[in-house]
Amino acid sequence: MVQRSGTAIPIITVDGPSGVGKGTLCIRLAKHFGWHLLDSGAIYRALALCIDNTHVDLNNNNEIVNKTMYLDVLFESKDEEMDVYLEGKLVSSELRSERIGELASKLAAMPEVRDALLQRQRDFAQSPGLVADGRDMGSVVFPHAPLKIFLNASVEERGRRRYKQLKAKGCNVNLAQLLREIAARDSRDAQRSVAPLKATEDAHQIDTTHLSADEVFEIVLKLSEQKFGLAI
Secondary structure (H helix, E strand, O other): OEEEOOEEEOEEEEEOOOOOOHHHHHHHHHHHHOOEEEEHHHHHHHHHHHHHHOOOOOOOHHHHHHHHHOOOEEEEEEOOEEEEEEOOEEOHHHHOOHHHHHHHHHHHOOHHHHHHHHHHHHOOOOOOOEEEEEOOHHHHHOOOOOEEEEEEOOHHHHHHHHHHHHHHOOOOOOHHHHHHHHHHHHHHHHHOOOOOOOOOOOOEEEEOOOOOHHHHHHHHHHHHHHHHOOOO
């Protein structure tokens, strides 16, 4: 747990690649327990959108770090989704595009960017508790979190889920291309030199390929009960 003013703050970290159900699980957990929510992926996507909107060259590290330090981003939970505001503008739908996702993955591989965002993410740990969603929450950002979850699923299933989401939003998407992009992002996230995507030894690993969102939620609720004594 993280100590704040002598009080231990309970933290649940949920890591894993895209399309495994991290976002849905974390929002439900945060609402169920009345805890704060950190969506680190949304922070990187918001930064990517900011970089894209202002046409910053990816080779200009100083300017990227400057944008990172002064990123004006706000999160608001809404039902089982989360609204993200960048400089006061609702940008949730823009953050979900594959182009912004690809750019966010590239920015996340930059050590300077990760360093600039590290303390900002840790500051989300406030009473009564925190649910942290990301790729390195349990390994780097909150290495002493009492409960760590690592979700995974087959590339094919994750691609199918993403395909259905995009089609439902009226997007023109090719499943084969989507699968290639997911596999490439997985490789980049796992092989980056700083905070690579991996399950820690003390993480509870859950394969969500054949599980519903409700089933995953129930599994983690039971783990939470065992770890924190929380009423389910």
